[in-house]
Amino acid sequence: MEFRDLKKQYQVLKKQIDKAMTDVAASSAYIMGEKVKEFETSLAEYVGVKHCITCANGTDALTMALMAWNISKGDAVFVPSFTFFATAEVVSLESATPIFVDVVADTFNIDPLKLEESIEKVLSDGKLIPKAIIPVDLFGLSANYPEIRKIAEKYGLFVLEDGAQGFGGSIHGKKACSFGDISTTSFFPAKPLGCYGDGGAIFTDNDEWANFINSIKVHGKGTFKYDNVRIGINSRLDTIQAAILQPKFDAFKEYELEKVNVAARLYSKKLKGIVKTPIIPDGYYSSWAQYTIILENKKQRDGLQAYLKENVIPSMIYYPKPLHLQTVYKDSGYVLGEFPVSEMLCDRVLSLPLHPYIEKSDIDLICFKIKSFIDKNIT
Numbered sequence: 001m002e003f004r005d006l007k008k009q010y011q012v013l014k015k016q017i018d019k020a021m022t023d024v025a026a027s028s029a030y031i032m033g034e035k036v037k038e039f040e041t042s043l044a045e046y047v048g049v050k051h052c053i054t055c056a057n058g059t060d061a062l063t064m065a066l067m068a069w070n071i072s073k074g075d076a077v078f079v080p081s082f083t084f085f086a087t088a089e090v091v092s093l094e095s096a097t098p099i100f101v102d103v104v105a106d107t108f109n110i111d112p113l114k115l116e117e118s119i120e121k122v123l124s125d126g127k128l129i130p131k132a133i134i135p136v137d138l139f140g141l142s143a144n145y146p147e148i149r150k151i152a153e154k155y156g157l158f159v160l161e162d163g164a165q166g167f168g169g170s171i172h173g174k175k176a177c178s179f180g181d182i183s184t185t186s187f188f189p190a191k192p193l194g195c196y197g198d199g200g201a202i203f204t205d206n207d208e209w210a211n212f213i214n215s216i217k218v219h220g221k222g223t224f225k226y227d228n229v230r231i232g233i234n235s236r237l238d239t240i241q242a243a244i245l246q247p248k249f250d251a252f253k254e255y256e257l258e259k260v261n262v263a264a265r266l267y268s269k270k271l272k273g274i275v276k277t278p279i280i281p282d283g284y285y286s287s288w289a290q291y292t293i294i295l296e297n298k299k300q301r302d303g304l305q306a307y308l309k310e311n312v313i314p315s316m317i318y319y320p321k322p323l324h325l326q327t328v329y330k331d332s333g334y335v336l337g338e339f340p341v342s343e344m345l346c347d348r349v350l351s352l353p354l355h356p357y358i359e360k361s362d363i364d365l366i367c368f369k370i371k372s373f374i375d376k377n378i379t
């Protein structure tokens, strides 16, 4: 059994993907080119925003958004303490300060009430200037944008949606990667829509930022490649990745996203009353980057993971350590106990195998094993 079966997906889409790859090899257009433009157009249309700019990975996508807003030293950027490291890393890389905010246990996403408290605290401390919020669509579920947008407007902050795991999700039909002033995603292979290497994209309705990002992703180019008007980076999506992504995106839209939702619902039905299953608020649709359960304590979680492993069932801990307790931030003044929900989750979460090609019999087996473990371990 695979945690996320990319081999199976390749078998299903082999004909189209092989053709896409050999077409690019034969074309000798390896960087940018028409294929990339076409893919950007289809992504922008799907998400419902004016501009989609592809780039080398999801981390660069976040970085370039911060560059477009000139986020720098002395600026405070609010990020959840329970997410993948890149969300905070990009803030520090721009010499700004990530301000961690605890999350809501039910959704794993940034807690709007604590966000506002945190903004107030930064304002009253008077050392940093609040500039932006980076909500993360963790495990495929969009953050609480209706509340976050109200707070952003009240305090005049930018919203940068980190949709690396959220692509394909929606709130009342409005698609993920359209909730930020700028939104980003990642095409890392294991993300909801993945390529065969690294890739990423940026979404915005703002023409000025789109132009700026189109320039900085190619060394700060001006009217043409050898006219450089600013300091940029090199962050392009390879043509071959765009070509591979196109048939994968078609499958994603046509059935993969729905199939992963069917599989997640089956898990939730079977695990109801046995462990705490993920909650999808009314009106939200998840792209299920992960199916993550919460156990009663660390001992039970670690025990279950070991038990599943003995039964050749893979599982993962996303994430074992909250961002405020990362070694690199040890001098930032955060202490254990500061963000109890994030800390609790790090001890108690477990992500189960989930992908569009998972068999019902695999889910039956996994749930059966979880139930037997929990039954046996009642304390």
Ligand SMILES: *Cc1c(COP(=O)(O)O)cnc(C)c1O
Pocket: 057, 058, 059, 060, 083, 084, 086, 087, 136, 162, 164, 165, 186, 187, 188, 198, 199, 200
């Ligand atoms: C994967 C991920 C990123 C980074 O994307 P890469 O393409 O790996 O650079 C950023 N934020 C979150 C929440 C992620 O899961």
